[in-house]
Amino acid sequence: MKIAVVILNWNGKALLEQFLPSVVAYSAEANIYVADNASTDDSVAFVKANYPEVSIIQNTVNGGYAKGYNDALKDVNEDILCLLNSDVEVTEGWLTPIITAFETDSNLAIVQPKILDFVSKTKFEYAGAAGGFIDKYGYPFCRGRIFNTIEEDKNQYNNAEIFWASGACFFIRKDVFESLAGFDESFFAHMEEIDLCWRAFNIGLTSKYISESKVYHVGGATLPTNNPKKTYLNFRNSLFTLTKNASGFLPGLIFTRLVLDGIAGIHFLTKFQFANIIAILRAHFGYYVALSRLLKQRKAIQQQPDYYNVKSIVVQYFLKGKTEFNRL
Template structure:
């Protein structure tokens, strides 16, 4: 089984080089780096393809460009700040070969300290708006029934489990699925393009799986850039996702309520960025 790995770089070359090194150490994948940055890139290992964009086109558009120039049966979209383990492609290949109904899959993701990241999720709803992956409620009650239901990874399953959505920090998909769906929806500049892709895959009859025995390390935030801009983009994408997939209600009343809720949530997050250090 032939693998392609697509990395989108933006102001994160040191992380991108480490990611490339880990991918090469795990097998012989085709690697495509799509550069959204204007800085002069460093020299890449032989065989790694570099595609440079004239400006920051966003994550979804950059991923699609990398997809179109790759050829692997399985395409792995991986963030620059992710390090894969040496058995990554071996275990991933074993899973896809044994699960013909699987269209998309995501590995177990831990941070630099080894702490589990809740990368496998159920469908977006009101509860997920309150129970974000890093929200106070989720961190306070990580083993609660509600958290385990919203985030299947929290239950630490021992075998692959079907889920609604896996994180785009490291997401593997069959090429035939990606071609059937037309890749990522490029209206999502950043965030929620993974949820949208997984939802469309499920609607097309494919399954999405969380793979607890395939592990990567994700140094969260190393390539996210300006935090204020990231918060605004996150909530803008959340509203786009609702507009595309959620109920609208009579006279668009649900849209208005969701918009107000997201604005309030973004305001709280932005206020936190203005808090003086040390408080």
Template sequence: MVAVARHGDSHEGAARRRRAVSERPLVSTLVLNWNGAHLLPDCLATLAKQDCPAHEIVVVDNGSVDNSAAVAARYPARWLPMGENLGFTRAYNRAVHDAKGELLFFVNNDMRFEPDCVSRLARVLTADDTLFAADPTQRSWDGARVIHGRTRFVPGSYHDIVVPPWAVEYTAAAAGPVEVPWGCAGSLLVRRDRFEALDGFDPTFFIDFEDTDLCWRAWRRGWRTVYVPDAVLYHKVGMSGDEYQHLIRGVARGQVPKTWFRRRVSYHTNLLRFGLKVLPARDAARLAAALAARAAWHVTRRNLKVALAIVLAFVANARRLPDTLAARRRVAGGARHDHRALLERFTTS
């Protein structure tokens, strides 16, 4: 059994934590793609060389109009067309219905993988029945630096707060597998049964905080996420999905600020929805106050587009508040663990 470091852990209950999935579970790697023909060769070639004994590769295509299908056909991968661009969360939720595996590995198309990446993640995830997800190390494309490692809370201010009063550090080191509050959905291995029990990704999170929301809901159910430092991949950060493609077209037309503005609206909208959906009322109010203070600060600095992005995030959340409150009741109804306990586990103090 692989040992996962966690606060207050002991040998008591070890038998209960042993794997509930099969001895050699099938892993379905779901590669999200949108016009990524130039990215797929590195991704699919290294996935095809994984030493995982039971592994299928599925290219989840969001309506590409390039030659992605022809490129994918060169590799042992199944082509799963969505027919249109459903974004990140909706495409993955739909693809899960066609996946065959007990374990699901969500990955971006702008990654390449060490040959033992999938097997190391699966080994840790299946060794402990209290786990929901396993998160690998992401290194820069040249391997020179870690761009995603151990996630933990650090002291924050209204400029960078995520869960009051904490900001988040994403690149902390770890000597071995260690529990974290959430993993990165761009490369996350999860147990299928628990992903489905959680109703998958929240489809309103097009991009940003969909992984935070998912893993937080899992933890409230008693299902933990673990960071596995020796499972390694390399990431061309920012190269996947239509966000990058829109940016390139924006540069050509001199419209980078517009593209950036949409992303800032999305970021703050999803952060606020996450808070309203899963945080205790007091902390949700503190998060809203911090975002309001952030907007006011940008007004004083004449950064009016940033301030407007935050204001529009409040407007968007006001419009869908009934849906958010209904989701909040569902999260609370299945909760086994208290929010405060999660914060206490992962702070740096």
């Protein structure tokens, strides 16, 4: 079984200088690629000069995470694709349990390793932690991270099926990626991996968390957590994903989301984060502009019930005070 590690880069020379060495040192089983999203710095020249064993794929435009990987992966033919953020430090032996999992389970489509925080290495990292889930209304959360509460890693989350895997370190079979037509490029960035995992779930494929594989993620290296652009993309793309993939009465789901997103806006108001309030309003406007296209996509997807294990993570977290996954 052949495996490719593909790092998407955009003006990220400093990140490549810091994190590419661990990937090269600990990924002997893989072919390594840097997929460049039309960078204007000298990051490509840096890789060519210092890591000739790393293959370069040069995209013609910066299409964000979704289009960037869709374009780049057309030139990658290995059986298993690892989509790795440029701000991830990998560890010795990180690929071995992942390869074993794919080799022993033919229905396994997508895998995520344990993602810990690069700075606070005993804690999970926000983007993925120990594998992701989603509530009835499309709000994502993780084993080890619910909203902004992040747990310490005490080996409390072992191998298990999950609903979605983090795009920070995302393994997928090449044939599955192609059969799903890759990422939805309208997302640009953020939550496109959840949409892809949901579409895989809808056709009966499995995603899994492998605790024996461990990486450290900086997180927010491209956009900080409270950046209004990130807020806009997360809220809009969450609505995109919900509309395309959720079973049930869609108008009721969207109305409930409208109310819950309004409550999130009030939360930002209490913190005087007015730019984030505007971002939520823009996200809903962008959603309604795209609604006709999304409904056409919905018709082409067979939605499956029982996609959520918690009806409302908002209620569980904010009203019932359940801040850890094992308490849900």
